[in-house]
Amino acid sequence: MNDTLNIGDYGYFQKGNRYFFKDGSKIHSNMGFKSKKECEEWISLKSKSHGFDWRVGFTIKFRSLPRSLTLVDKKGTEVKV
Secondary structure: OOOOOOOOOOOEOOOOOOEEEEEOOEEOOOOEEOOHHHHHHHHHHHHHHHOEEEEEOOEEEEOOOOOOEEEEEOOOOEOOO
């Protein structure tokens, strides 16, 4: 994974992902995370290089993205901490 957060960069390309980011009404199911811990590590990495506008649980707003991202499961249900 590179150190840039671009539109379309919503996690890892890997098999077995259980969690995905939802951006508005679109779920980015092509990239995601196998665990909440893996998602936390990705958020931490990205926040160091891009910073947060804000974060509440698994809903985050990076300065480099126009909208907030919400972590959801395969069914689209919001993931709680």
